Amino acid sequence: MLIHKLSLTFFLSLVLLACSPAQESSSGAAQQADKTTQTQPGVENYAAETFFATTTLFGSSLSHDNSEVLVTSDADGIFNVYSYPIDGGQPAQLTRSTTDAYAGLSWFPNDKRFLYSADQGGNELNHIYVRELDGNVQDLTPGESLKASFLGWHENEQSFYVMTNERDPASFDIYQYQVDDYSRTMIFQNDAGWADMLLAPNGQWLALAKVNSNKDTDLYLRDLSDANAEPLLVTDDAAAVNNRIFSFTPDSKHLVYGTNAHGEFVQAWRYDIAAATHQEEYAADWDVMFVYFSEQGSYQVVGVNDDASTELTILNTETGEPIAMPDYPAGDLRGVNFSNDESVVAFYVNSDTSPSNLYTWRIGEEKLVQVTDALSPKIDKAALVSSQVVRFESFDGLEIPNILYRPHQASTVNKVPAVIFIHGGPGGQTRKGYSPTIQHLVNHGYAILGINNRGSSGYGKTFYHLDDRRHGEDDLQDVVYAKKYLQSLPWVDGEKIAVMGGSYGGYLTMAALAFTDEFDAGINIFGVTNWVRTLESIPPWWASFRQSLYDELGDPAEHAERLRRISPLFHADQVQAPVLIVQGANDPRVLQVESDEMVAAIRDNGVPVEYVLFDDEGHGFRVKQNRIEAQEAYLAFLNQHLQEQNSGTAGD
Numbered sequence: 001m002l003i004h005k006l007s008l009t010f011f012l013s014l015v016l017l018a019c020s021p022a023q024e025s026s027s028g029a030a031q032q033a034d035k036t037t038q039t040q041p042g043v044e045n046y047a048a049e050t051f052f053a054t055t056t057l058f059g060s061s062l063s064h065d066n067s068e069v070l071v072t073s074d075a076d077g078i079f080n081v082y083s084y085p086i087d088g089g090q091p092a093q094l095t096r097s098t099t100d101a102y103a104g105l106s107w108f109p110n111d112k113r114f115l116y117s118a119d120q121g122g123n124e125l126n127h128i129y130v131r132e133l134d135g136n137v138q139d140l141t142p143g144e145s146l147k148a149s150f151l152g153w154h155e156n157e158q159s160f161y162v163m164t165n166e167r168d169p170a171s172f173d174i175y176q177y178q179v180d181d182y183s184r185t186m187i188f189q190n191d192a193g194w195a196d197m198l199l200a201p202n203g204q205w206l207a208l209a210k211v212n213s214n215k216d217t218d219l220y221l222r223d224l225s226d227a228n229a230e231p232l233l234v235t236d237d238a239a240a241v242n243n244r245i246f247s248f249t250p251d252s253k254h255l256v257y258g259t260n261a262h263g264e265f266v267q268a269w270r271y272d273i274a275a276a277t278h279q280e281e282y283a284a285d286w287d288v289m290f291v292y293f294s295e296q297g298s299y300q301v302v303g304v305n306d307d308a309s310t311e312l313t314i315l316n317t318e319t320g321e322p323i324a325m326p327d328y329p330a331g332d333l334r335g336v337n338f339s340n341d342e343s344v345v346a347f348y349v350n351s352d353t354s355p356s357n358l359y360t361w362r363i364g365e366e367k368l369v370q371v372t373d374a375l376s377p378k379i380d381k382a383a384l385v386s387s388q389v390v391r392f393e394s395f396d397g398l399e400i401p402n403i404l405y406r407p408h409q410a411s412t413v414n415k416v417p418a419v420i421f422i423h424g425g426p427g428g429q430t431r432k433g434y435s436p437t438i439q440h441l442v443n444h445g446y447a448i449l450g451i452n453n454r455g456s457s458g459y460g461k462t463f464y465h466l467d468d469r470r471h472g473e474d475d476l477q478d479v480v481y482a483k484k485y486l487q488s489l490p491w492v493d494g495e496k497i498a499v500m501g502g503s504y505g506g507y508l509t510m511a512a513l514a515f516t517d518e519f520d521a522g523i524n525i526f527g528v529t530n531w532v533r534t535l536e537s538i539p540p541w542w543a544s545f546r547q548s549l550y551d552e553l554g555d556p557a558e559h560a561e562r563l564r565r566i567s568p569l570f571h572a573d574q575v576q577a578p579v580l581i582v583q584g585a586n587d588p589r590v591l592q593v594e595s596d597e598m599v600a601a602i603r604d605n606g607v608p609v610e611y612v613l614f615d616d617e618g619h620g621f622r623v624k625q626n627r628i629e630a631q632e633a634y635l636a637f638l639n640q641h642l643q644e645q646n647s648g649t650a651g652d
Contacts, residue, residue, distance in 0.1 A: 003323035008377045027491035036509040044383055044445055048631035051436040052624055054355050061106045070104045070114055070347050071358060077624045079103060081116050084173040084371050084508020086344060086360050094131065101622035105150045108179060109157035109340065115150055123587045128162050140182060147541050155201040163197065170543035187224055205273065207245045207255055211544055214551040215465065216240035219257055230490040235272050237445060239262055240280060246290055250297035256281055258288055258415045264394045264460035301336045305458045307389055308403060308431045310334060326368050328359060331432065353384035355434040387432055392485035395477045402428050403450035405442045415493040417642040418447040418486045420479060422501030422508045426471060426552065429458045440631055446638060447492055453478035462574035468552050471565035472511045479508060480518050496520055496642040503527060509566035513575045521641040523580045523634055526590045526606035526619055529598045531563040532556045539588045572601030578608040582630055584617030611635060
């Protein structure tokens with residue numbers, strides 16, 4: 001059973017921005033946000049609770065007998081593990097957490113045991129658990145303050161791999177577990193700060209990534225059959241090149257990896273281990289995001305980041321041609337997984353107006369099976385809005401890509417307020433796809449411009465590095481010019497524009513309020529406000545990326561003056577527009593104290609500020625009720641500061 005591993009998570013990434021906060025609000029607006037119906041001709045307004053009645057689903061491990069799909073769902077209010085019949089029908093809930101989010105990982109190859117992961121209150125200290133056939137649960141990675149990840153199965157199906165940092169908080173070692181008694185053996189001790197690791201199906205080869213800088217990552221192979229073997233450098237590039245591990249071929253003879261050595265965008269290349277040769281595997285006009293294979297190698301899955309959409313192709317490896325699939329709804333394919341015998345494939349389809357739904361296909365049959373129907377039945381799909389990719393020129397002529405949502409009720413005679421929505425990162429990307437956070441605000445008459453400011457991924461390595469050591473400067477000017485673009489639209493009220501974002505987007509939100517007077521209000525969702533402290537308090541499990549972060553943002557030991565200069569906390573006296581700040585108390589990336597101090601400083605300045613704090617959340621919100629409360633706070637805040645006082649809001 002093969003497990004493919006995609007890309008590394010960006011530091012300060014926005015984990016769930018269909019997310020939101022706990023209640024220490026300084027006004028009663030949030031309680032009133034969804035109690036009355038806003039008057040919008042021809043548009044039915046829905047409450048936040050209705051949008052978040054939509055189910056969020058991910059994961060698709062197929063059982064050994066091709067009868068069930070293991071799925072993670074928040075149908076009961078928090079993420080738990082479910083099993084769906086492969087041909088449709090009611091799911092069985094397999095875990096029943098009421099406090100912590102559980103994520104299904106994999107069925108066992110030959111029975112109905114399964115692995116799942118969970119942290120504690122969003123602290124990101126995930127453990128790996130097994131649920132036995134009798135329903136009993138065992139923590140396979142017990143201990144305090146450790147973090148564990150599942151790395152996949154050995155091809156013999158008698159063992160699997162887990163990496164943990166129990167020996168050293170800054171380093172992840174790899175253990176091989178036996179399926180019969182869960183006894184384990186350390187097979188690789190990580191003494192060199194390897195950042196990413198992937199095992200070949202036969203267990204002999206270990207691919208390793210070494211981050212040298214934010215522009216340079218080398219890949220190595222270690223032969224685990226030879227205890228004395230040293231890691232072999234695979235990507236011997238003369239210049240600085242970012243390489244990433246994609247997958248091994250099922251026969252363990254080739255490593256497929258991503259590289260930007262040959263141009264602006266990431267291509268997939270194949271390394272022949274025996275011959276020590278490289279050849280191009282897949283290239284496109286955009287970044288190749290991932291490449292992986294079905295269990296026996298008959299199919300290859302390739303994902304391309306095509307202008308903020310995922311273009312996913314399933315290829316027949318013998319012919320190299322895309323396979324012919326039955327028709328499926330318009331949208332992006334995601335999360336494609338095959339059964340062990342390659343007779344069934346499971347995948348999701350997602351679009352701006354449709355949350356991810358799970359489909360299965362018995363290969364060769366004429367029809368797909370839609371296994372889930374995630375959208376709340378109370379929502380008329382016609383009330384939702386499809387986005388448009390738009391571009392504008394920034395202060396220096398650089399073209400900035402964006403995702404624009406225009407409310408149905410917007411027109412030249414009914415101009416609407418607008419919100420600039422800034423993604424996390426640094427280095428993230430606003431992408432097309434369903435977002436209850438965005439759709440709820442658009443439904444209530446707010447235009448949303450999801451900006452991909454310089455430094456965003458997906459637009460080439462030059463664009464990605466344009467903000468290096470210039471955070472809060474040039475990328476902030478992109479946000480200012482996004483406002484100018486919105487003001488040029490005849491259906492936008494150019495006098496009512498707010499800024500909003502999470503994580504790094506929360507930082508740019510606060511920077512926009514502290515360093516410019518352009519915006520009427522701002523919503524900061526667990527955003528960095530003190531870069532010196534944030535970079536000094538990087539979680540230990542991010543140690544292998546520390547130098548890369550310093551290359552991009554600055555080393556607090558050497559660049560403290562500049563980091564203070566771009567940190568909104570030290571310039572809170574310049575904030576004049578109203579602010580809503582939301583935060584998780586257990587956030588290990590942006591500590592609660594960041595938001596506490598920012599709120600206090602703004603209050604001392606006499607500026608309206610509301611604070612919503614969740615004591616059971618981290619960097620991204622997992623509990624559905626918390627997301628609803630946060631969303632209500634967003635809308636109430638925007639209504640209060642961008643709409644006229646006492647303008648109606650929403651109900652079912």
